[in-house]
Amino acid sequence: MTAILILTDGVDSVNFLDGTNYAIQENGLDKPMPSKRQIFGGTSFFRDGADLIEDVYENREVTIRCNVYASSSDNLDQRLQDILSLIEIAREFAKARRGRPVEL
Secondary structure (H helix, E strand, O other): OOOOOEEEOOOOEEEOOOOOOEEEEEEEEEOOOOOEEEEEEOOOOOOOOOEEEEEEEOOOOOEEEEEEOOOOHHHHHHHHHHHHHHHHHHHHHHHHOOOOOOEO
């Protein structure tokens, strides 16, 4: 089975398992289970309580410890900027629901 660990917004992506530009350190991925939240609605005047509409998962913080390989300082700067740019896009989407969602 091949493992996949790609951070992407559908346009730009970073493959942490490509072995050329990035490599995950041993035990370098920490992704705890997200907490679950229930959404209720449909209250009625004729009875107490509300109906459960759906279960949704909260956002979670994932930690990736990796090595970044580059042949020059400019190349290293570009690879780090690629990661930071995707993190900023994810932060903006989480706050304002604008832009592109980022997936891991």
